[in-house]
Amino acid sequence: AAILPFVVFGLYHFITARNRPNRVAVRLGLLLFGSGILVCLTGLALIQLEGMPQLPTGTVTRTIVYALHIIVPLAAVWIYVLHRRAGPDINWRWGYSWAAGTGLFVAATVFMHGMDPRAWYAEGPKEGARYFHPSDSRTANGKFISADVLMADEYCMKCHPDIYQDHLHSAHKFSSFNNPAYLFSVKETREMGLKRDGNVKASRWCAGCHDPVPFFSGAFDDPNYDLVNHPTAHAGITCTVCHAITNINSTIGNGAYTIEEPQHYPFAFSKDPTLQWVNNQLIKAKPDFHKKTFLKPFHKTAEFCSTCHKVSLPVALNHYKDFLRGQNHYDTYLLSGVSGTGARAFYDPPQGKENCAVCHMPLKPSLDFGTKDFDGTGVRKRHDHFFPGANTGLFELLKREDRYKDRAPLLDEATRKNVEFLTGTDPDGKDKKLRIDIFGLKSGAADSDEIIGPIRPELPKLKPGESYTVEVVIRTLNLGHVFPQGTADSNEIWADFTATADGKEIGRSGALKRPGTDIDSGDDSGEVDKWAHFTNVWMLDRNGNRIDRRNPQDIFAPLYDHQIPPGAANVVHYRLDVPADIKGPVELSVRLRYRKFDYRYMDLVHRPKNLPVPKLPIVDLCSDRVTLPIEGGSTVSAQESPIKPAWQRWNDYGIACYIEAGPGAKRGQTRQAEAAFKKLLSLNVPDAMPHGHINLARIYIDDGRLDAAAAELEAAKKYDPQKFWWKLAWFAALVNSETGKDLDAAIADLKKIVDPENRDPETKKDFTRDIVVLDRLASLQFKKASGETGEEQARLLEEVIETAERAQEIDQEDAESHYRLYQTYSLLGQRPQWTAKAPEPNGDVLSALAATLADPKADKGSRIDAAAKLEMGLDAFMRVPGDVYPPRLPTLRSLILTLRPAYHAEQERELKGVIASALAGLHSASVSVYKVDEVARAFATTQFRAQPGTEAANYAARERIIYPTTARHREMILKTGNLGP
Template identity: 25%
Template sequence: MRRGVLLAVLCGSVGLAVGSSFSMTRVAWAAEDGKKAVAKASDDKAVTAKTTAADAAVESAARKAYADKIRATYQFISAGTAEAVYGEGKLSLPGNASIEGNDFIQPSAFPTAEYCGHCHKAAYAQWRQALHSNSFRTPFYRHSVDLLRDEKGIAYTRHCDSCHNPIGVVSGALNPHSTVDRSFDGDGVTCMVCHSIQKVDSKLGNGSYVMGVPAVMVDANGKRITGMVPDAEILAHLDWHSNAVMQKSYQSTEFCSACHKANMPVMMNQYKWIRLFSTYDEWQGSKYSKENPLVFYQADYATCQGCHMKREPISLPDPGAKKGLLASHRWLAGNTAVPFYYGYDEQLKRTEEFLQTGNYLNVDLFGMKVNDAPLVAPLGSVAFTLPPKPTIETYVVIQSKAIGHSLIPEVRDLYEAWVSFKVSDATGKMVYESGYLRTDGTLDPGVHSFTNRPVNSAGEFVDDHKVWTIHSVAYDNTIQSGRSTLVRYRFEVPEGVVWPIMIKAAVEYRHLRQTYLNNVLGPKHPAYPVVEIASRTRTISLGENAVTPARANDNPEWMRWNNVGIGLMDELQYADAATAFEQVVKLRPTYKDGWVNVGLNEIEWEKYADARAPLEKALELAPKDARALYYMALVERRNGNSVAEIADLQEVVRQYPRARDALRELGISYYQGHRPEDAVATFKRLQGVDPDDLTAHYNLAILYRRLGMKAEARLESEEYAMKWIDPAAPTYSLDYLRKHPELSNESVPWHVHAETRAMGSGAGEP
């Protein structure tokens, strides 16, 4: 038999015989049959012989015996009652992980990362320092998941560990009665976790994968061979190895969606369903998916792997490399805390370089209002005169330029990304500052941070990432992919300043939030790295300021106006946004999206009649343009022209069959047009993309009832009631903001930053 297979499958990590209903004698007979079958096989069919029916029976029996023992005391979670039950059930609830055979499997069935590293030395070295290998053991994760374990019980940690510790979930180790050897904890998401996954469901998240029984080889007939096959056999049949561990789906964004999407089910919080994050959905709505016609800018198709697994030269041997290049198994992103904590200097260096050199953001010191005079903009493109002792309000525009998800994605309550805004005079003396670190390492209270503030039912910030206690979100300053945000700063330039002054705006980043670091590590710990992702400086003189040349990374003038228009529109400043978009079409009269933006702003302003002319202009420039047609359909609906409305939306869906907004609006159009069958079909298509869409649940509940489909109507009504926002939730947010007036400014879309550290004040220090 192949090396170590019988020992692994017969022993596992928990004794086989105790509590097993399967006879050891029968296992011994099956094992003997397997040995005889292998002995009779010819040498040139050695690998194929190892997959005889008898051999498979041995492994199946061993797994069944192991699973029977685990199941006897396993605490299942019931989706219906949220109570612990014993007996049959989905092994991963409240997570969504599943495995081939729908039963527990021995941890020893997973070949170790070290085993894979025999040959894949480069991939192994990268993986060891990456987040996947440290997904469970890091104290930053363990702090919050241990709180969950202590408060609700270890069974509920399967919600998190379906992604952070999959072997622990499918082996049944996350159980109050478990005696499973958990030495696998230190390896988190190992090679054979990802490379055993056979299927994912991009609509669910929370570990929505189907894992196959781990296999590093298939035989000549394509049948999977489990266990740790000797290296020599793999090297002799590399194609068989590749067929076992590689699938086309591994290169897709949908593959990553299994874990990079999460919700809080009712069985976890005994409250209601809450979306926690959805990096996949954000990507699907971005310009990189090519599935959404409503994006502000276009780009080539790109997957998660295209950004986070770029091919790079190898310094260690690895047969997975092609022409000396290997898809990076560092998964570079934004986590600087874990490599800093473990001393992974190379991973930390590469992560910082990734953040600094990706051209992900554009920072634009766009304009100024001096003493409440009209806006001077764009800075650098227009000359202006600055009077003595001015009060200046500066417009800083942050563009999410090359990110396929939000800034910040996922657990944004733990990350810190903020705008550092500094004004200094010619001697370097600080005139004004916002977004500085205080002496205790925390951010100043008036900072503009790209974060959110989840709140519990007591109106308190969920500081320890106890996500099962979240009832509301006080504010969320995230920048979605492809959009821009406008941040305003007002300050006075006092007497004694040595001119000229220099204004610098930067986006800085730290993983993790200082108060969370303190919660995990205690108040005394090293300062964690702060990375400047992007910045822009401008020098302003007293008196005359001439036009200055643009820098290499500056956006063209039309785009600067476009970005500030997007920011103003998102802040509900429609009149100013209209002015900005008018400048765009003045500078680029043939730019169809400029005209669409003019029309979109009018629609947001609820001036539908005024939106028609710019949208018609866009369609003259680009007939059948899906973005223009979508917004024109909304204008036609308001005008009562349902035929044109439906025709426009049908064309959008034809071009973009997975466009959520277009499917939603087309379903509404069919509903209002008394076409119930078409409405049902369209809303079901929408649920095929997003099963959590509230509009689909609401309308299907009504439509099904009218069609006499009472059971389906009841199901949709229940889904809607569960996922609809709690009407009391804003009360929890208001309670929090009343208690923290220093943060309430951030909940106002058009807020201005004014109260912070000024020259000589020292204000803001704790």
């Protein structure tokens, strides 16, 4: 609209003024007119109109055009001034007036533009928490959000069709009641709540992550909510649900985020096609507001994913304990070498993977709006919103649903994507997630330390009539969290081991059986051999029954946990009896198999519908095979292990033996691990040497052989120590702290690890978030402070607080830092005299008392009285049985966050002391909540072991298991409890 008048005026002015004698003014006028035309042309080029040629965003051409559109007007202003000065004198008074008016208008516009009424990056109000408890999700205003606003995926599709198609067949899309397995489990949870509590509020715990649309729209709480046919039941996690989140409230998980109803450009949901067209053009013309609303910096962080991929079970759900750890991808990711933030890992990739999206949202070529050249390849890309992962069973179940039958090919494609993600597609195996290795043999039926191996290139000869133990190593590779994590109690992951000779099977573990029989199924269906090795968690309820139906409300304690840490390994032992009459060589094969849902769970899901258990895809995650000769028999062909570099086989075996009883248990097969790491050193491979020395130091520290550990660390320094300085610092600190020789040196080493100045942006190593290092540092600082008195002790205790609170900022659920703060504040605290009458043991009452204690404007007497009442009330509050509201755990967190800054700000000695005393009580209460209940585990396992038919799982719960491979072996275990000769 402005271009035509400008051109008409320019042409008219040129016609009337082209022959004037002031040639300078004429030339400057022409230059000014040309500048204006260039501004108009570049402006037109930047317009994004459907059906018209466009300059794609992010291209060099568009950048140049945009730069000209910005720079030329600035030049035109100066040209205009020169043009006018070349003519009659300028009346500057009018110019100044116009400039002042324009300046005021611009300033007012900028000011109003900055007055965004939305409260981003802030937790939703406590007043709205009651609507959503026990989920930790909130809305920005504490009110509900219309389902229509949250279910706007088709609106997003107009500009992001590729992303829409990714998401349409993703596990996120089918997170809710449109997932048959989830529907079965959450239906039971709702029925349990209705029977036990008279309402379905306990199931809100699920809804913040799985059912956000019915949850935030208010439909979820209706006991008569139609889980199958209600439109919101099939929404899943929509585009808006993720992108309308305005704050990550914390990294405690359980949906700890705040979401708002997003503001759109005008006419976003108009039914009028013309107005819809206007909306589309407004976004494309100036997408900045849209970008700011729907893509915030935290969307690119692991903390964003932590909101739903970290879980704890609250007392409102289980009526047992305020805190029980569930799945936890986030913490294991932070403590892994893969993330670049874990300082104590066995393996460290050359570069850390700074967030979850590196693996689970890989870049894909696309011409969607918002794409750009992320990696400098010249190809425009966007992140994959299919979120490839491990759900290979869901889409097979969906194909059986009438409403999704027409999508069968697309659902098959979704399964294929996840299978490829799990197995890897790189020809060189660089993206493999796991590997399995038939590493060696041990001679004799009884377990021994001496190993024959590694198998390949050497091929040991088996003696007919002899028994062996086959050592199989499973190693996690490109995984940034524990494997399998997530639903580890219902995932079915097992090792399928086979030994054959002379055309016969002489040993088998992990075969698939026909239901209720010992007959092989003959295909990839049926039940897995219950005596197989499972890489899972066997979870129990309080009565000792297995958690076999994804019933989180009943989770009590694990019987065993066979998960594998990232960058670590597990060793599986198989008994192999070589027949005395054997003639030919023996072929050993093993594969790690994966079925998303175990057979028992699928039976429970489909039995109410009178449907057979479906045959779900089984993925062979990795496999290995070797043929061994028989003594006195024919030779076999030379064979090589596919694992490169070969030295890692010894290292992996040593790691697996070291952590066999569980990471950090200090009950692993340390003698076997020590022998493996010494063998690794004997290879004299430069890259392997630091691994051997450092891993030996791990063992020696655990065994108390500290001088030997120090010697190994010194030896490791000969091999480019800058590549692993953080490990040397960590283990040197352990040695120095355990010997007590140099506590200051130990503290200095740990401070170096967590010092922000030592971050390496090139390799993406940042150990400032390793809470294990921070906890150890706080422990040593407390130990040093305990040896001092007076002002020096007080100063050192403040350092303990600073370190422990750093750990708390990373993980509020870290019991170790809570304990250290309890110890420290206890020494600094001055307990107030308890008043005669205790306050009501209620979270709101305690919060009000804490607010008074923290208020610097309140008088001293009132604050001390509030401190006394707070301590008395807290003691009673923690003893109130069952579920309470406000709940205990969020109340404890809130009270700590209220008093922590008050303690640091307080200058008056007595008040600072009573605040410290209050904080000591709060951290002590937190320790009691977060610590593991070992009594519960002992109780549940005793109940389980008393039940018939539990022999295989009980056998698998031992610290070291040699798995049976024949019926005779299994009978032997059933009769004697052991696998003897």
